[in-house]
Amino acid sequence: MERKIREYFRELGQIFFPAKKRRYWGCFLLIYLAALVFTANDAWLYQTPIVRITEVQTKKDGVSESARGGKEQHYRQKLKGILLNGEKKGKSVILKNQYTYSNVLTQKFRKGDQILIGLNTSSMSGTVKVLKRDVYLVGLAGGLLLFLILVSGKSGILTIATLLGNALIFGVGFSQYLKGRDILLICNLMAVLFAAITLLILNGCHKRTWAALLSVLCVLGCIMGLFDLVSAHTEGFDYSAMEYLGSLDDPDHLFRAEIMLAGLGAIMDVAVTISSALGEIVQKKPDVSFGQLFRSGREIGYDIMGTMMNVLLFVFGCGLIPTFLIRINNEVGFLTIVKLHIPYEICRFLIESIGIVLTIPVSILVASIFMKAGGRRKSG
Numbered sequence: 001m002e003r004k005i006r007e008y009f010r011e012l013g014q015i016f017f018p019a020k021k022r023r024y025w026g027c028f029l030l031i032y033l034a035a036l037v038f039t040a041n042d043a044w045l046y047q048t049p050i051v052r053i054t055e056v057q058t059k060k061d062g063v064s065e066s067a068r069g070g071k072e073q074h075y076r077q078k079l080k081g082i083l084l085n086g087e088k089k090g091k092s093v094i095l096k097n098q099y100t101y102s103n104v105l106t107q108k109f110r111k112g113d114q115i116l117i118g119l120n121t122s123s124m125s126g127t128v129k130v131l132k133r134d135v136y137l138v139g140l141a142g143g144l145l146l147f148l149i150l151v152s153g154k155s156g157i158l159t160i161a162t163l164l165g166n167a168l169i170f171g172v173g174f175s176q177y178l179k180g181r182d183i184l185l186i187c188n189l190m191a192v193l194f195a196a197i198t199l200l201i202l203n204g205c206h207k208r209t210w211a212a213l214l215s216v217l218c219v220l221g222c223i224m225g226l227f228d229l230v231s232a233h234t235e236g237f238d239y240s241a242m243e244y245l246g247s248l249d250d251p252d253h254l255f256r257a258e259i260m261l262a263g264l265g266a267i268m269d270v271a272v273t274i275s276s277a278l279g280e281i282v283q284k285k286p287d288v289s290f291g292q293l294f295r296s297g298r299e300i301g302y303d304i305m306g307t308m309m310n311v312l313l314f315v316f317g318c319g320l321i322p323t324f325l326i327r328i329n330n331e332v333g334f335l336t337i338v339k340l341h342i343p344y345e346i347c348r349f350l351i352e353s354i355g356i357v358l359t360i361p362v363s364i365l366v367a368s369i370f371m372k373a374g375g376r377r378k379s380g
Contacts, residue, residue: 028149032142039138043084049119050132051081051093056111061098073101079109079128086119093117094125107131158201165197187257191220194261195268203272211370212275215363216268220260222362223355227259255344263352266308267359274300274363275370282371293368301360308356316349 043050061076079095095117099106109115114132148156173190177183195216203209277300278293320342327337338346 028146032146035138035142036135039134042134043114043132046085046116048116048129049086049088049126050084051079051095051115051117051126052084053079053081053109053111053113053115055080056109058108064100075099075101075108077109081115083119084114088119088121088124091124093119095128097128155202162198162201165201166194169193169197182253183257184253187260191260191264192217194264198268199272203276207370208272208275208279208367211279211367212268212271212363214370215271215275215359215366216264218362218366219267219271219355219359220264222358223351224256224260226354227256227351258344259348259351262348263312263355266312266352267355270301270304270308270356270359271363273304274360275367278364278367279371290368290372293371294364297364297367298360301364305356305360309353312349312352312356316345320345 057078059076061074063071063073065071075098077097077099079097081093081095083089083091083093095115097107097109099108109128109131114135116129116132117126118129119126145156145160148159150156152159169190173186177186195213199209199213199216203212274297278297281288281293281296323341324337327341328334
């Protein structure tokens with residue numbers, strides 16, 4: 001039994017770490033560890049004073065009671081640490097911290113944590129600002145990149161490229177918005193670029209990719225047209241309850257931009273799956289009829305439609321959990337929350353779900369035309 005287990009793990013190692021690529025994996029791992037070590041010791045890059053905690057004393061500090069009768073324990077901490085940067089580097093600092101059991105608005109600190117502080121140089125004391133988290137961010141990001149490359153190989157590298165490209169588009173787009181450009185125009189361009197860059201990098205430049213891209217753009221146009229049609233024949237939304245509007249002059253543009261970008265990933269996934277599958281069918285059986293292609297694409301769509309819609313439901317639902325809990329805890333009625341605070345999320349979910357359903361026939365039609373037209377040109 002033990003021999004079989006060893007052989008099994010040896011085979012797994014040969015699959016994920018072939019001899020030719022072990023040197024590359026060693027380099028990746030060294031770079032990852034070096035990045036972790038660097039960020040753990042990069043306090044000299046910060047202008048804000050950073051302290052490494054060396055001693056922690058924690059005491060109970062009473063109990064608070066909420067309006068609904070709930071009780072929560074409060075704690076008081078006395079922290080002693082060493083400055084890691086600035087003119088007073090190496091000096092000891094005394095800090096005080098308060099936190100609650102839930103840690104919703106406060107945080108408990110432990111020995112070894114690095115924290116950013118406001119320093120009083122005369123008394124060598126200070127106020128706690130926030131935990132230094134760059135090590136954790138680098139660890140998570142580096143772990144994600146390593147797992148992507150480990151599991152997907154070249155496809156993982158391409159996925160990383162699309163993430164970086166889309167992040168760059170986000171940065172450029174919102175920098176243009178801060179310069180006064182129209183948010184709706186910016187998001188229109190961003191949606192096209194997101195779809196084009198993601199599909200072209202991951203799938204290459206061929207008919208399946210162009211069919212998927214055209215399908216995505218057609219579906220986006222359809223769902224936005226549907227939204228405009230319904231809005232034109234109804235009272236529309238009351239944006240006065242929309243949070244964090246600030247001084248925005250046209251919240252309708254902001255909401256339309258959210259709708260356009262919210263379900264783009266799910267729509268692209270459905271379009272790519274159907275286009276790739278139909279492309280494989282045409283490649284294996286060039287004389288397949290349009291009706292057979294349509295039926296095959298419909299069956300594929302049935303398999304992925306429910307999954308994608310549930311993904312959207314979970315994404316929007318998870319974002320609503322804090323809203324529900326906070327308002328219900330403050331005795332706001334369920335129907336009031338649904339009516340005033342989350343109609344936008346419900347609308348986004350419904351529109352994007354319609355988009356997913358609509359992607360199936362649109363992708364089948366576009367992919368079939370692309371594939372069959374290409375096949376006729378080759379046979380002719």
